[in-house]
Amino acid sequence: MSQTSETVLEIDLAALEHNYNYMRSKIGASTKMLGVVKAFAYGSDSVKIATRLEKLGVNYFAVAYTKEGITLRKGGITKPILVLHPQSSNFEEVIAYNLMPNIYSKYTLNTFITTAEKLHQKNYPIHLKINTGLNRLGFSIEEIDWIVNKLTTTQSTKVEGIFSHLGASEDTAEKDFTLLQIKNYQKALDKILPQLAYKPICHLCNTSGIINYPEAHYDMVRTGIGLYGYGNSAKEDKNLIPVGTLKTLISQIHHIKKGESVGYNRGFIASKNTKTATLPLGHADGINRIYGKQKTSVLINGKLAPIIGNVCMDMLMINVTNVDCNEGDEVILFGKEKSAEEFANNAGTISYELITSISQRVKRNIIN
Structure with a gap:
């Protein structure tokens, strides 16, 4: 690192590559990896980070809002991009820039289907969010039959993925809660998958979930903070390099x-x-x-x-x-x-x- 002559945030892409390879080493060869690049790639530079990750072989990206996904597309990113918290007012832009919306409620599903049908879409990919205990976003298990019935009324959308989010996977004192979340997620899958004629990507684990709950990796894992050099524990921090x-x-x-x-x-x-x-x-x-x-x-x-x-x-x-x-x-x-x-x-x-x-x-x- 060189001596600075001004305030600067130095972003080391070699460190990013090291962290990516370490997180990859924690999952199976067939398990997909999603890189979370929301919030300017955790305060760095989303396009630069995503560009390097795409070259390294990341399978998916996730951002929080539609505008962030558009920035990546304009920056040349071609891999699938999941928008974790899209607003219905942005659904036309979601489709225009080939982004995948997280559909987390009856309102968002109804609104997205209406938008997709208006734009003459067929089998447009969406991800369904299941609320397993974080109580932030997501469908309840009791709403799954409604979801499936709703999806059968249209050819405009198709479920690309089904996911949930762990709320305390880094906290050993909350292991019982995390195991309950995993159990609830599996219950949701057991209810919805037999009603679909195809197999969506199932994903649950965040960075600490990848490290602490290998039995819950499913088809894809999501890593955010781990890519940027922090493992939520002193032990794991030693295996990572701050970007x-x-x-x-x-x-x-x-x-x-x-x-x-x-x-x-x-x-x-x-x-x-x-x-x-x-x-x-x-x-x-x-x-x-x-x-x-x-x-x-x-x-x-x-x-x-x-x-x-x-x-x-x-x-x-x-x-x-x-x-x-x-x-x-x-x-x-x-x-x-x-x-x-x-x-x-x-x-x-x-x-x-x-x-x-x-x-x-x-x-x-x-x-x-």
């Missing part, structure tokens, strides 16, 4: 006397003479106020320096009293040398929130 490294530099160094304050609302008051550094990024860049007041630290020249006071919109300040550093020196907030999981956990949040929050005004630098 993104957020780097900046020291803009100015101050020598603060005992009793003086730093930042808005005097968020830090020096208990002794203190050396501080100001960095050119803040909550408008995704480093939110929750990270201030010494809850977490950054890395400078191999040493940790806590964030002090209140994070500003465009700047934050750190305590570098015990760090040998100068203006212009590089600062790492998270990445290979300092985990986003650690940075986030120290402030009471999770790596998912941190890495997906990095603002689009932060320059993305693609390497490897």
